[in-house]
Amino acid sequence: MRVVLVGPPGSGKGTQGDLLQKRLAVPHISSGDLLRESASTGATEGLKAKEFMDRGQLVPDELVIGLIKSRVSAPDCKKGFVLDGFPRNPAQAEKLQEVLGNGGVDHVVALEVPEQTIVGRLGGRRTCSVCGRLYHVKFNPPRVEGRCDNCGGELFVREDDRETTVRERLAVYTRQTEPLMGYYAGRGLLRRIDGAASTEQVTERIMAVVRGCDD
Numbered sequence: 001m002r003v004v005l006v007g008p009p010g011s012g013k014g015t016q017g018d019l020l021q022k023r024l025a026v027p028h029i030s031s032g033d034l035l036r037e038s039a040s041t042g043a044t045e046g047l048k049a050k051e052f053m054d055r056g057q058l059v060p061d062e063l064v065i066g067l068i069k070s071r072v073s074a075p076d077c078k079k080g081f082v083l084d085g086f087p088r089n090p091a092q093a094e095k096l097q098e099v100l101g102n103g104g105v106d107h108v109v110a111l112e113v114p115e116q117t118i119v120g121r122l123g124g125r126r127t128c129s130v131c132g133r134l135y136h137v138k139f140n141p142p143r144v145e146g147r148c149d150n151c152g153g154e155l156f157v158r159e160d161d162r163e164t165t166v167r168e169r170l171a172v173y174t175r176q177t178e179p180l181m182g183y184y185a186g187r188g189l190l191r192r193i194d195g196a197a198s199t200e201q202v203t204e205r206i207m208a209v210v211r212g213c214d215d
């Protein structure tokens with residue numbers, strides 16, 4: 001079961017990826033998380049990637065493809081995975097196809113969310129500096145302001161969740177990632193769903209797609 005989630009930043013790919021990981025019993029792989037982890041270890045590639053990320057731009061393909069390649073080749077991905085944030089353009093999709101070989105990806109689900117909703121979601125987003133759990137000041141606040149429910153870590157605003165950077169990320173998405181829809185639609189793999197519905201509804205719709213009973 002190889003599932004790819006596509007959608008603009010703030011469309012809920014990360015949240016759905018976590019939920020699907022439990023429902024489908026396959027790992028949730030976020031390219032953004034892999035890049036942030038790489039940057040936090042101080043690795044040269046990671047630090048280079050961070051410069052692009054902080055500006056809201058896509059990191060060069062060669063910096064992200066290597067990370068994804070080794071992650072999807074790990075033993076826990078034998079039964080599949082839920083990919084979130086990769087691929088982001090047709091060139092990356094081709095690379096993924098190459099790495100996976102026969103069979104390739106089974107389902108590509110596009111989460112569609114209006115721009116205004118996204119700006120509201122990302123502007124209020126807070127991230128735990130220790131375990132990475134996500135919160136929202138309005139929709140999903142922590143029990144104690146500024147502190148993670150899970151580990152007590154301090155919550156912060158990611159550099160790329162600031163409003164001007166969010167707008168840049170959305171522009172980048174429209175310019176560079178939307179062509180990906182055409183790539184997967186042309187191969188009969190793409191299903192578009194309403195990502196502005198409730199978290200539970202979105203999960204059920206994705207599950208219907210992967211079970212092949214969404215028609």
Ligand code: AMP
Pocket residue numbers: 009031032033035052053054056057058059060061064084085086087088092160169
């Ligand atoms: P995300 O957590 O998916 O919103 O990703 C955060 C940032 O990581 C993006 O704005 C990009 O700078 C970078 N990034 C994540 N995935 C990719 C990718 N597949 N290709 C290029 N850059 C990426």
